[in-house]
Amino acid sequence: MFYEEEEQTKHDKGQKRNEPLILHASDFVAEFKEFADIDIGAKAGTSACVHPNVPLWNDQIKSFYKPCEPAKCTSEEDWVYTANGKFYISSKAEQKFGEINCAYKPVVFDHNDDSKVLDEINPMQNGSLLKSDAFKVLCKAKNGKTYSNIHACISPTAKRDNVFDNKTKYNVLMYGFDSVSRNVFKRFLPNTHEYFTNVLGGKVLNEYNIVGDGTPQALFPILTGRKETEIPEVRRGHDDAKQVDEFLEFIWKRFEKRGYVTQWGEDMAEVGTFTYRMLGFKNKPVNHYIRPFYLEVAKSVKIKHFCHGSKRIHEIFINWLKEGLITNVGRPFFTFGFFSGYSHNTNDCVGLLDEDNVDFLKYMNSLGLLKNTFVLLMSDHGARYGNLRQTEQGKLEERMPYFGIFVPPEFRKEHPNKYIAFLENTKKLVTPFDIYETFMEINEEKNEYKPTDRTSYSLFSNIPMERTCQSAGIEAHWCACLAWKNTSVSENHVINTARESVNMFNEMIGEYSIMCHKLDLKHITRAIKLESNENVLKFKESKDIDGRIADMSAKTKPLQAFYQITMETTPGNGLFEVTSSVDLQSGQVFISKEDISRINKYYDAPKCIVKRKPELRPYCVCKENI
Known part of the structure; x- marks a missing residue:
């Protein structure tokens, strides 16, 4: 368990620490001014892969979730x-x-x-x-x-000064949640998302796509660079099967060789990623491994509604991660915590984590760790069960998990071109294999494994805009990219998308209407309909427990349509690309700010607003200019 502040003071009296560097998004703008004017909008028309912008909420989606009662643990404090x-x-x-x-x-x-x-x-x-x-x-x-x-708890890791690489600069923390799509994260963890993106300056990979069914198919590529099918037999009940670390070197071992303290844990031991179907690890995989704790808890104690004694189960998990960050102070760390308890079977209760997630990130910030720590806030996939999963939107959300990355300011400053490439890649098709490549670059290694069915990239290199699911090694029924089809500019849904877009523009500049002109729709120049992959709609589930064989018998009917339009507004002749989703039952149009791109230059048209509200530059046409 993590300690109380008063207890820490009592036992560590006299300990001196360096003054921490606390980071805010405004600090990044000031310190890294060269990035402030980079407009990485949703340039859907230039990417071969466009993920659908599905609505966060509508009446149908609300009906799929039930309220979750928070944990009420015993009042008796731990001794x-x-x-x-x-x-x-x-x-x-x-x-x-x-x-x-x-x-x-x-x-x-x-x-x-x-x-x-x-x-x-x-x-x-x-x-x-x-x-x-x-x-x-x-x-x-x-x-x-x-x-x-x-x-x-965390027992101190023995010093290994002969191994420690003094050139090591960056820590890695990956903090994940089972079965949480991008939309579910924004629905139920809004404060976490807000703090991560708008306060710290973390970025979400908006085209991140899974490559297989379930957690192992997500974590094997991230942690080893390989699919489960690309390694020798590790499954229970199969002849000549061996344990996973007899065939594979996990990414944390590569970091460990450079002197990193490594920490890995997941909270549901009964369905462990590498132990449920597989034989697990022969040797202790990392320096600090929480599985023995959860196994003993399962043998000895009955968890009572998210409680273990006086502590909530997620509080225990977060506190264990916190202890790992400071017990071995002065050593670089690679930490991966994966929490499933509130989201594995249903997403109803994942919101219970929201405030404690924010506190965890604030705690890291208060210690000054974020100046040189990569933070990956992520999930393996979206929900695989439930009523929403049976719909078209649910199938798409399963394929689009939340994956955010905070790049530390020291890296941004030392490698500005790599950071610019990273910003551009947040709007391109990204897979779990690319996360492994990124880890390898952070650890200053090259991946020598070159499969023939895919090409993977570090997020600090250039990912081609023409990248497709096929070239990325994503099977068709897992591909959430939409197919493009030309459609008439006079179609009702196209016209409604244009009108709703102009309304959004005017709402955004409304507070500055005394300075900026109200915009009107001039005309629609092009429209395409974006259709869900036919194989996604046909996919029902995996036929086998290993998730290797697809059952393509589903008859899911589309309830949404996706459109991308190119339109011009007046005054100022602004050209915009906008991607929308349309509810085919109600006709309601959904547009996200992230799916709007200004595609022609605005020159000095918004000069009256540049210093006050620079994010409104694409929409404001100053009255003094006309």
């Missing part, structure tokens, strides 16, 4: 806690119950990716170094009261 690699007995518990003595049993990794409980240490002295990353504890108070529990 023990951990901090900076040490074991402590809470002073509050001692004040309440008298002198406390505790017996401590380390919980460690065992062969076959299992857990093992070691011999008891009795008594475990207050302030003792932790012996493992999880432990069982039984405490007795002077008044006869007892306390027993299982705790997750």
Whole structure:
């Protein structure tokens, strides 16, 4: 468990720390002014892949979700806690119950990716170094009261100065959630999205596309650069199968070779990514591994509605990640935490994470870690079950998980051209294989594995605009890219899209209407209809447990249409490309600001607004110019 501030002060009195660098989006604009004028809009007309802009909410979508009751855990506080690699007995518990003595049993990794409980240490002295990353504890108070529990923690990683690479500059934190699409993230984790993007300056990969069914098909490419089908047999019940690390070197091992402290954990041990269908790890995969904790909890304790004792289960998980960030202070880290408890079976409860996610990011910022830490805020795929999943939109959302990346300011400053390439790539087709390539570049390595069915790219290199699902190694039924078909500019949905677009432009400049002209539609020059991939609509589910064989028997009927129009407004003759989605039942038009591009130069037309509101430059035509 993470420690309280007062307890930290008590035991670390006199410890000096460097003043942290706290980052804000405004700081990035000031410090990296060369990026401030880069307009990376949604240039759908120049990319071979266009993902649909499906609505966040409508009446049908609202009907698919149920309210989720927040956890109400026991009021009895934990008697023990951990901090900076040490074991402590809470002073509050001692004040309440008298002198406390505790017996401590380390919980460690065992062969076959299992857990093992070691011999008891009795008594475990207050302030003792932790012996493992999880432990069982039984405490007795002077008044006869007892306390027993299982705790997750971080035992200090042994120093390996002969391995440590002093040239290492950047940390990596990947923090993920199971089954959360881009839209679900924005629906239920709006504060997390807002803080990550608008306060810190993180960017969402708007064309990120999955390459297979389920979590392993998402994480194998990210962590190894390979598909599950490209490695020898690792599945349970198959002849000659071996454990996953006997065939593969995971990306964290590559970082570890350069002296990084590595940390990996997921909270649902019963459906572990590499243990549910597969044989798991032969050797402890990372320096700090939370699986033994969850295995012992499953054997000994019944989780009660998102609670483990007095702690909410996500609080335990986030606190474990926090401890990992500071226990081995001064060492570079590669940390990956993947949380499934609130979203694996349904998305109804994922919103319970929202405020604590923000607090986690704020905590990192307060420590000054973000100046040189890549933060990947992500999911593996969208929801694979439920009523929404049976619709066209649900199928598309499954293929478009949330994936955001915060590039630290030190990297931006040292590699400005790479950062510009990254900004441009946020609007191009990106796959999990590209994330692996990006990790390799951060670690200053080259990927020598060159499959023939795909080409992958680091996000700091140029991804071709003409990239397709086929060239990226995405099978047709997983491809969320829309097909293009010319349509009449006089079609009702096209006209409604143009009118709704102009209304949006005028709403955006409304506060400055005394300076900017109201815009009118001049004419529509081109229109195309964007249709869902036929194979996506036919895909029902995977026939096999491994997600390798597709059942293409579904008869999903489209309930939405997607349009892209090119239109001109007056005054100022502004040319815009706009992508919309249309509800075919109600006729309602949905347009996101991210799917609007100004495609001709505005020169000095918006000069009256440039300093006050530069983001309105594409829409404002100053009255003084006419």
